[in-house]
Amino acid sequence: MSAPPILVPHASGTNRDGEAAQAIRLAGGDPRIVHVNELRDGRVRIADHAAMLLPGGFSYGDALGAGGRLALELRTWFADDLDVMVAAGKPVLGICNGFQVLVKAGLLPGPAHMPRRLTLTENERGRFECRWVTLRVEADVRSGWLATIGDSVIRCPVAHGEGRVVADEDTLARLVAGSLVAFRYQDAGASPGDDPSPARGVYPANPNGSADDIAGICDAAGTVVGLMPHPEDHVFTWQRPSGPEGASGLPLFDAFVRAAR
Amino acid sequence: MPGRPISTADVAGNDAAETPLPVDDARGTRRTRLRFAHVTQRIEVSTAGDPEGARVVRAAGLVGVDGLRECRVARVYQVASDVDAGDIERLCREVLVDPVVATHHVGAPRPPIGRAVEVAPMPGVTDGEARELERAAAQIGLPPITVSTAWRYDLIGDLDDDEVALLTRRLLANDTIERSAEGELEPSFTLDADGRAGEGPRVDTIAVRGLTDDELLALSRKRILSLDVAEMRVIQAHFGAEGRDPTDAELETLAQTWSEHCVHKTFRARIELTHTAADGTVSVSDHDGLLPALREVTDQLDPWWLRSAFVDDAGIIAFDDRFDLAFKVETHNHPSALEPFGGANTGVGGVVRDILGVSARPIACTDVLCFGPADLPDSDLPDGVLHPRRIRDGVVAGIGDYGNKLGLPTVNGSVVYHEGYIGNPLVYCGALGLLPRDSHPTVAGIGDRVVSIGGRVGRDGIHGATFSSAGMDASTVDTVGSAVQIGDPITEKGCVEVVERARDARLYTAITxxxxxxxxxxxxxxxxxxxxxxxxxxxxxxxxxxxxxxxWLSEAQERIVMAVPPDRLAALRTLCDDWDVELTDLGVFTGDRRLVVRHGATPVVDMPMAFLHDGLPRREMVAAWDDPAPGAVDTNPDATPSMSDRLLLRLLAHPDVASNEDIVRRFDHEVRGGTVVRPFVGPQADGPSDAAVLKPLGTEHNQLAVVLSNGICPRVGIHDPWAMALLAMDEAVRNLVAVGGDPDRVAVLDNFCWGDPTKPDRLGGLVRAVQGCTEGARRYAMPFISGKDSLFNEFDGTAIPGTLLISAVGLVPDLHTAIDSAGMRPGDDIWLVGEGTAALGGSLVDAVLGLRATTVPTPIDDPLPRYRAIHGAIVAGMVTAAHDVSDGGLAVAIAEMAIGARTGVMATVPPDGLDPFRALTNEAPGRIVLTASPTDRGPLEDRLRGHGRRIGEVMADQRIVIRVPDAPTDAEGLDRLRATIIDLSIAEAVAAFTGGAR
Structure with a gap:
């Protein structure tokens, strides 16, 4: 089977596109890193891609709130193209800054949740922080493509300053009821052999103070998924620091690329 | 009136001020920005639970203001435009305000709650948020707007005027780059830095002919040229022969090109050194240039994998048969002293551009920082100096901001605290790059265009080079405040993307x-x-x-200059447009060997290149170094305190040893997905790492990895700069070997930070340190490939401790063999390579206990055999963990391994004729602690060939037990009991190690 073409948009300040492309390639996809300027002037068409991965970084320096400027560009330039992509069931994955963009553009948790009542804002400790975390892919996640790896564990780094999920009780309850919570932070335990348990809001297992340990969410249609941590930085065994075996991020990209076929 | 805020009232009725000014924005679309509009609208945005407010309250206690109960923070946007209230609401709703966590207020300032202080960047200081808001407004279809931003702090509590002023000065604003006031600040739109718009270009002629020596020197001082009288005389003679006086730009160009910063006058000078040994023996030696001496030893070593040394912006070595590595470390000390965030920020930006300057893609950053003590009492803080804590916090934030936003992992570094750095901190910023072999073009052709890409030019950074070539005092802020800048990492990121693609498409013939x-x-x-x-x-x-x-002189950041053949200029322009990078075609390479600069038709500079580059007279300098007399503790072996659990905990809690997690976790050390050995190791990811191992993205065709390490020991240098050089080199190498690096593939960089070299004692130490470097390069067969000297690191006439940073880059032959300091398992043997020393001069324990030792450890004559033996054992897979013995000595090293691995250790340290105190705290070079399975005991012993001894065992319990037998006697059992020196729990050690830095 030929490798599905997967769009990896690059805006000024995007910086984890290289690893994202590598993860897509390892999973059998054909990553295309394309500057948003090329999309805007029509040299490259969003519609020609089977999926889209919005990578991490600091688009436009995160001025005016992380991801806000690129979200505005998506809304003003590409809203129709993205609607078509989502309606066609093509998977969309946003990682870190990409997740922030999807939330601020209203693509996550999705149109049913507008006006927006969920955001990603400054970490509880008020600073950028880089550390490895343990994630659970929720067993009941609404996203069909992500559910293929449901109830599994991924270890990978976070590296962000504005990753705290904030929403009111009602919105959180709707996310949970709708199975839109895709990833939660876990406590890996004190020893390498321990089974992960819920982080229960405790730092550093929950690194940013996110409500309900939420690390990532999906939309109601299940095609759009976003998360703060970086599974693309754990696709080789040598990338893993000492700790439990396995828990690679690669199965996530396998599932993503499968859904793009 | 430089720096005067411009309010709308000032320009009402001023016709010229309403003239639209066309601005080429970086998106490539031409638009018009109003110079001054009719209306300024003020927007305040507050975020619920903003952590910045809590930070201010915490920090207030540290500066002695206890009455601050709460601080509320708001962002202020002053929008000058013709837009109406509906447009402003739209701007807030669609761009500015996150509806979930933020609220906004349009109109006059909200009434103060407590005392309201506002802080805004000075005109001309980079304000990225204002520029992005202007672009965003255009994107949602609003008419052009001009934005000025500010921070508003509502200080709530029991505060008097002095306390508000103190909090403003110490925590909220830095008057080097910001203005502040209680109440509302007038907005300042950075359209015109000082109201001189409309004037034509002005080139002044500076009279130098006929000036006396005193007048020449006065001129040098007045214009901050940092040129001495001999240099001024040469300039006078040159222009005398031409029958004219220089223009302002010509004089400034000469000062820049001949500055210590650019031409390394001291490192090229002829120096006579008078060296007085401790026994009074005096020897006098002549040194025909320090830089030539460093180059000479590299030329002699000339390993096959050396690609380029000392000729370009960075040194280059081979990675494999397809790629090379470029490495460079810079300093940004003086700017960081004045504006820590901006200084460190632009320090990272500068060294990353050095890597671009050799056509490499930057792939990692390093940082080594030297600060005054973080707990310095306010009463000991000299006038005109920021508190070390504030400098540290700003520097750390500045490094993180730039490196993180560039998408570069900051993977290796260290932090040193010493009183000598209070008035003059050191900020070493390093960068590593990867480039395809032979892909860096260096020969421009006649007719090639001179092209600049990247940021725009402002008045920022004028006199940075000459500023770094002079000492500082309390008035420095006033005289050279403009030398400090804030960086714009996103613009530099654009340059990174463009340079890589332009290189691969061969669009340029030279770059810098x-x-x-x-x-x-x-x-x-x-x-x-x-x-x-x-x-x-x-x-x-x-x-x-x-x-x-x-x-011509502006040091505005984020710019790269290229030589571009005319037929490739269009392709480069397209590339730059695609990546939102501004390109400027400045001129042409002529072939007439003259530097000709015009502003339109106005001549600015016209000088022969030969005078600019070869006209500088070589300096003759005098240096003196006196070895210190031995202290009492050096000559009397019994005059030592005893080692104890308490002392070990004190050493672990010392800021130089204790965990730096609070700093290092603010740097992304994972981006690019290549980090193999990271700054923290072990199951809880809190054990200290010896060095960083990286697998560069795009080199998956083999298993080779890069290793980065450093060595720095300024406390040794106070007594013996020669030994400091060798010991720093040893530290860099043993760190590198400890993670699996090959000791036969190491290249190093020198970074000298020193005082005023015109003072013989400062220069004497510098010469001794350079002698140590050349000797070390021979002993370790390790070439210097690049370096940097930062001199005049003085405050109020007191020099910093002469400080040499050695940064090493090497290779790990197979990334799967890389190890760290916490990989051991219960039951493993513990081995020690190397022997201790009685010398405590420059050690951490000497500093902690005030022992006043002056005799420093003796460098190793022949270090490579032991490192090769260790490397062989690591490559053979026998070693489960390794950790170098450095600050604090052997007990600290063993405890750090136990902390990282969370396993107990039981070690019996061979005394080697030392008392237990010295045996456990000395910092002799060449020592590494290893662990290995007992099943490998025989083979490992063979491998180590007498360099290593088995000293203990990794235990399943959670205790750190260290013994030093007084003397091996036949009553062994009894002696062992008496000889137990350390016995403490890992939990206690962790508490000391992780609590000390906070």
Missing amino acids: DCGAGGFSSAVGEMGEDLGVEIDLAVVPLKYPGLQPWEI
């Missing part, structure tokens, strides 16, 4: 970064062989009003 001295240095150096002609009128400016010499 625009650093200290701005265009005058970059273009002047690039055009040395051919000559150039430049037109400054085409340079895009941040704001009008800059005079030609300022454009």
Whole structure:
């Protein structure tokens, strides 16, 4: 089977596109890193891609709130193209800054949740922080493509300053009821052999103070998924620091690329 | 009136002020920005639970203001435009305000709650958020707007005027780059830095002919030229022969090009050193240049994998048969002292551009920081100096901001605290790059265009090079405040993307970064062989009003200069447009070997390149170094305190040893997905790492990895700079070997930070340190490939401790064999390579206990055999963990391994004739603690060939037990009991190690 073409948009300040492309390639996809300027002037068409991965970084320096400027560009330039992509069931994955963009553009948790009542804002400790975390892919996640790896564990780094999920009780309850919570932070335990348990809001297992340990969410249609941590930085065994075996991020990209076929 | 805020009231009725000013924005679309609009609308945005407010409250206690109960923070946007209230609401709703966590208020300032202080960047200081808001407004279809931003702090509590002023000065604003006031600040739109718009370009002639020596020196001081009388006389003679006086730009160009920063006058000087040994023996030696001496030893070693040393912006070595590695470390000390965030920020930006300057893709950053004690009492803080804590916090934030936003992992570094750095901190910023072999073009051709890409030019950074070539005092802020800047990492990121693609498409024939001295240095150096002609009128400016010499000298950041053949210029322009990078075609390489600069038709500079580059007279300098007399503790072996659990905990809690997690976790050390050995190791990811191992993205065709490490021991240098050099080199190598690096594939960089070299005692130490470097390069067969000297690190006439940073880059032959300091398992043997020393001079324990030892450890004559033996054992897979013995000595090293691995250790340390105190705290070079399975005991013993001894066992319990037998006697059992020196729990050690830094 030929490798599905997967769009990896690059805006000024995007910086984890290289690893994202590598993860897509390892999973059998054909990553295309394309500057948003090329999309805007029509040299490259969003519609020609089977999926889209919005990578991490600091688009436009995160001025005016992380991801806000690129979200505005998506809304003003590409809203129709993205609607078509989502309606066609093509998977969309946003990682870190990409997740922030999807939330601020209203693509996550999705149109049913507008006006927006969920955001990603400054970490509880008020600073950028880089550390490895343990994630659970929720067993009941609404996203069909992500559910293929449901109830599994991924270890990978976070590296962000504005990753705290904030929403009111009602919105959180709707996310949970709708199975839109895709990833939660876990406590890996004190020893390498321990089974992960819920982080229960405790730092550093929950690194940013996110409500309900939420690390990532999906939309109601299940095609759009976003998360703060970086599974693309754990696709080789040598990338893993000492700790439990396995828990690679690669199965996530396998599932993503499968859904793009 | 420089720096005067411009309010709308000032320009009401001023016709000229309403003239639309066309601005080429980086998106490539031409738009018009109103210079001053009719209405300024004020927006305040507050975020619920903003952590910044809590930070201010915490920090207030540290500066002695206990009455601050709460601080509320708001962001202020002053929008000058013709837009109406509905538009402003739309701007808030669609761009500015996150509806979930933020609220906004349009109109007059909200009434203060407590005391309201506002802080805003000075005119001309980079304000990225204002620029992005202007672009966002255009994107949602609003008419052009101009934005000025500010922070508003509502200080709530029991505060008097002095306390509000103190909090403002110490925590909220830095008057080097910001203005502040209680109440509302008038907005300042950075259109015109000082109201000189409308004037034509002005080139002044500076009279030098006929001046006396005193008058020449006065001129040098007045214009901050940092030139001495001999140099001024040469300039006078040159222009005398031409029958004219120099222009302002010519004089400034010479000062920049001849500055210590750019031309390393001291490192090229002839020096006579008088060295007085401790026994009074005096020897006098002549040194024909320090830099030539460093180069000479590299030339002699000349390993096959050396690609380029000392000739370009960075040193280059081979990675594999397809790729090379470029490595460079810079310093940004003086700017960081004045504006820690901006200084460190632009320090990272500068060294990354050095990597771009050799056509490499930057792939990692390093940072080594030297600060005054974080707990310095306020009463001990000299006037005009920021508190070490504030400097540290700002520097850390600045490094993180730039490196993280560039997408570069900051993977290796260290932090040193010492009283000697209170007035003059050191900020070493390093960068590593990867480039395809032989892909870096270096020969511009006649007719090639001189092209600049990246940021716009403002009055920022004028005199940075000459500023770093002079000492500082309390008035420094007033005289050279403009030398400090804030960086714009996103613009630099664009340059990174463009340079890589332009290199691969062979669009340029030469490239260099625009650093200290701005265009005058970059273009002047690039055009040395051919000559150039430049037109400054085409340079895009941040704001009008800059005079030609300022454009020519500006050190505005994020600029790269290239030589581009005319037939490839269009392709480069397209590439730049695609990546939102501004390109400027400045002029041409002429072939007449002259530096010709115009501003339109106005001549600015016209000088022969030969005078610019070869006219500088070589300095003759005098140096003296006296070895210190031995202290009482050096000569009397019994005059030592005893080792105890308490002392070990004190050493672990010392800021130089204790965990740096609070600092290092603010740097992304994972981006690019290549980090194999990271700054923290072990199951809880809190054990200290010896060095960083990286697998560069895009080199998956083999298993080779890069290793980065460093060595720095300024406490040794106070007593013996020669030994400091060798011991720092040893530290860098043993760190590198400890993670699996090959000791036969190491290249190093030197970074000297020293005091005023015109003072013989400072220069004497520097010469001794360079002698140590050349000796070390031979002993370790390790070439220097690049370096940097930062001199004049003095505050109020007191020099910093002469400080040498050795940064090492090497290779791990197979990334799967890389190890760390916490990989051991219960039951493993513990091995020690190397022997201790009685010398405690320069050790951490000497500093902690005030022992006043002056005799420092003796460097190793022949270090490579032991490191090769260890490397062989690691490659063979026998070693489960390794950790170097450095600050604090052997007990600290063993405890750090136990902390990282969370396993107990039981070690019996061979005394080697030392008392237990010295045996456990000395910092002899060449020592590494290893662990290995007992099943490998025989083979490992063979491998280590007498360099290593088995000293203990990794235990399943959670205790750190260390014994030093007084003397091996036949009553062994009894002696062992008596000889137990350390017995404490890992939990206690962890508490000391992780609590000490906070």
